[in-house]
Amino acid sequence: MAAYKVLFKASVEKDLITIPKKDLKKILKRIEEFANNPRPSSCEKLAGQERYRLRQGRYRIAYSIQDVELTVCVVKVGHRKDIYR
Secondary structure, X not given: OOOOEEEEOOOHHHHHHOOOHHHHHHHHHHHHXXXXXXXXXXXXXXXXXXXXXXXXXXXXXXXXXXXXXXXXXXXXXXXXXXXXX
């Protein structure tokens, strides 16, 4: 299986700045894993959207997958209430 390229929406930087460093390291490690497996067994497809979400501790990572281009685009990182806005 070919590796996916992981991209970030520009607004994700603002999301990541507010997260404590110990949690941020774990989140970034999970995001790196998308390159080899963009649909881990713990991910859930968001209803009514072409996005997925993955839990990392008390945070959620929302992302979209483009299989044709082999890219994963992280669109939001935050608490549950922030992801569904």
